[in-house]
Amino acid sequence: MRYESSKKILVIEDDAVTRNLFLEVLEAQGFDTIGAEDGVAGIQKAQEHLPDLVICDIQMPDMDGYTVLARLRQDPHTAIIPFIFLTGSNTQTDVRKGMESGADDYLTKPSSIEDFLRAIAVRLEKQAFLRYWYATNSHQTAQxxxxxxxxxxxxxxxxxxxxxxxxxxxxxxxxxxxxxxxxxxxxxxxxxxxxxxxxxxxxxxxxxxxxxxxxxxxxxxxxxxxxxxxxxxxxxxxxxxxxxxxxxxxxxxxxTWRKQQQLLQSSKNAKLQLIKNHDALEKLVPLGC
Missing domain, CATH: 1.10.10.60 (Homeodomain-like)
Structure with a gap:
């Protein structure tokens, strides 16, 4: 199955063999790909290219994946880019930490090509839903x-x-x-x-x-x-x-709130009527006479 060639995916992975494997798989599916060897380079390329999806390893030297995600979420230009974590750990604690950090999905290594591509498809479909919602609803909320x-x-x-x-x-x-x-x-x-x-x-x-x-x-x-x-x-x-x-x-x-509002409105109407009656009386009997 091939996906839209216009979709751009950034892979942030410090292991060159793993990174190149992911890039080759994605390119074979028709994606435009960008590779980054560490977190710092990944953030720079994400801000420069604004990819449709980011795939990022967690355990990397100097800057881990959690920090990369936090930095991207703080930037309004990259905050809503779907983000998938890659890691060799699959403990419940690590998975929960990844999701609570704002990741959209969590893949363990090694992962089958089918699981890898399925996770990407799901995230891109949800992103497409968001764009569709904006296209069909933004004019309504503006009114x-x-x-x-x-x-x-x-x-x-x-x-x-x-x-x-x-x-x-x-x-x-x-x-x-x-x-x-x-x-x-x-x-x-x-x-x-x-x-x-x-x-x-x-x-x-x-x-x-x-x-x-x-x-x-x-x-x-x-x-x-x-x-x-x-x-x-x-x-x-x-x-x-x-x-x-x-x-x-x-x-x-x-x-009770409705009854209270009705009483307040009745009181306002009564005061307004008194004012109108007073004005009408002044017109009939001018002050000073």
């Missing part, structure tokens, strides 16, 4: 949704996380989870959670809930929809879950 769903802007301005917030904005009514967001933006759930929490002080799940709560308030305040209807419209499978999260954020149940 303002109905006012009842977009009366409040709650996402911080963090360019490195724009894809995360765009996906949440476009899909929060679909019952999305952390895993859905992670898949859409090309990160592991654990790494995405740490990245978002570090830069915003909140988790991905917290931002999903905040967006739903921001949409719930105008629906409760300005429409006659039932609590059940609003919960369903915001992606909740049951009203109890919605009501529990709403109470956690506002200290009141949706029903």
């Amino acid at each position: 303002s949704p109905p006012s009842s769903f977009n009366s409040e802007s709650i996402f911080p301005s963090v360019p490195q996380l724009q894809a995360v917030f765009d996906f949440i904005e476009a899909n929060y009514r679909q019952g999305i989870t952390l895993s859905d967001v992670a898949l859409a933006v090309g990160y592991s759930p654990a790494y995405l959670t740490n990245r978002v929490a570090k830069q915003t002080g909140e988790t991905v799940n917290a931002w999903i809930v905040k967006r739903r709560m921001a949409a719930a308030r105008p629906l409760l305040r300005d429409t006659n929809q039932t609590i059940d209807q609003i919960a369903i419209a915001l992606g909740y499978q049951n009203t109890c879950h919605f009501s529990r999260q709403f109470r956690q954020h506002h200290g009141l149940s949706p029903k």
